[in-house]
Amino acid sequence: MHKYLILSFLLIFVFACSDSKQTIIDIPITSDVEDLIEHSKEFDQQVLTFDTPGGKVHFAIGFGIANSIMVEGDEGNIIIDTSDSVFEAEKIYTLFRKKNSNPIKAIIYTHNHGDHTFGASYYVNLQNEKPQIIAHEDTDYYVQRIMGILNPIITSRSTKMFGTALPEKDLINVGIGPSLSVSKSPTGYIKPNLTFKDNLNLNIAGIEIELFHAPGETNDQIFVWLPEHKSLMPGDNIYKTFPNLYTIRGTTHRDVKGWIDSIDHMKSFSPSFLFPSHTKPIIGVDKIQSALNTYRDAIQFIHDQTIRLMNQGLYPDEIVEMISLPKHIADSPYLYEFYGTVRWSVKSIFNGYLGWFSGNPSELDPLSRKEKAIRISRLAGGNDKLLDQLKVAVENNDMQWALELSDHLIALDYFIDEVKDLRIDALIYEGSRSSNPNKRNYFLSSALELNGSILDTPLTDRTSEELLQNISIDTLFDVLSSRYNPINHTDDNFKVCFNFSSSKSKSITLRNQVAVVSDDIVQNCNIKILTEELEFKKILVGISNPVSLIASGSMGVDGSTTEFLQFLAKFR
Ligand SMILES: [Zn+2]
16 A cells, blocks of 8 residues: 555455464353354354245345345346345355346345445346345435445444454354454445335336335334235344344434334234344244334333433433343343343433433543543552552452453553453453353454454455445545544645546635535635546545556646645645
């Protein structure tokens, strides 16, 4: 990668396993994870075929994270969700095609997440007649946001949560699938070309299709109802684990109330077949109604009780200790905490309605992490005493307390090897005893990262030219403004204008330590750039070098080339 790589932000996996010198950490298999190991059977890799009243439905499970579904029509089939990668899509379609090789007429995304959309380009490039790509009207917005401004942090946290960098033997499963395969091939997202707001009725290859907006796990979630097949595809609004009302990789508030309404909407069709995008199908009206009831009641219980206690003035950490699922449904296999948890959900619901401030005045402007650590250390009698307490905590397997004590020592810059080793012990102990794979993978990955067995270096850049075509130039300019480092700010009102051959114009003005992006007709420009959108996208993601593009004439610079390169460097 060359030195002009300024925004290596697109879908780069940030962790790689190192085969060098680090001590190998042995992660024990504890009795606490027996259920989780058993849960892996849910994801035995296979294609299941169902004869519904409307025709055959093929269901691929155990490939990457999300399922992929093929519905047979007359001389054409449709695909619902494309799996998490081109790599898995190819494996799936090789099996689907053996069942029925008619062309794919349409792809339906149930929502924006990569495990449902990143396999699409495989189908699009497979045949001459391009399939329609159908989704909710907001799906592309959310994809662009995840691939754009939020990419570095979401990628880093997802890598830990899904245990992508863990040794294979230590990854049991990820709760809703065996493992994430996104890093195995270039990202195959293709922008939808048919979208809708509330609902849409279609007939494709003779298949009657009704699509409904169904906010829940994501705001752009939809469900698919095939009336002739008596089949419903709920996307991620139900799977066989407690719902992810909050995801620890990071998300804005999920519409919990909308989720309940969406499940009620699904129930109203009385489907005979339910084909979720994670975990196995549910067959039979009664079983489906019962699962949907349990799921929506659990969500409503957590929602309503959080609100009730919140209105009494209780703080989120207090509410967390007071809420557990009603006995009657707590043992339902649809509510095992193999993905979401009640505790994280409560905090997320509180935060969704009231924001981050608990209401406790002492938490409005608390001491900084470092200041607090200094006071705690003073109380304990110094850093060495704090370290003694950390050792005692680890000896007693009081590991959450050990983690908190090590937080203080780290804030005090007292991160000596002994502290690091004790923190690793605590992470491994807690991680290996959690039957929630998100927590397990996050803790174990964090331990390996501390130990140096996981390196914080780029491994795979999955950006392809095809992907860049599907990422809008607006997304990339948004990323530019959020990558601007004000330390490098020098000239106020320095303006660079871009005229793309698509006839689109953009400008960036540096002022008051922000990079202001505008679509305005460009004037008063210090530098004018004339190029193709794709060429500029390639520079931004580091595929192309601006110096060679300028030298070859693919990029015209009206102004000082040196100044332009210095300008780009401010976004590094
Ligand atoms: Zn999913």
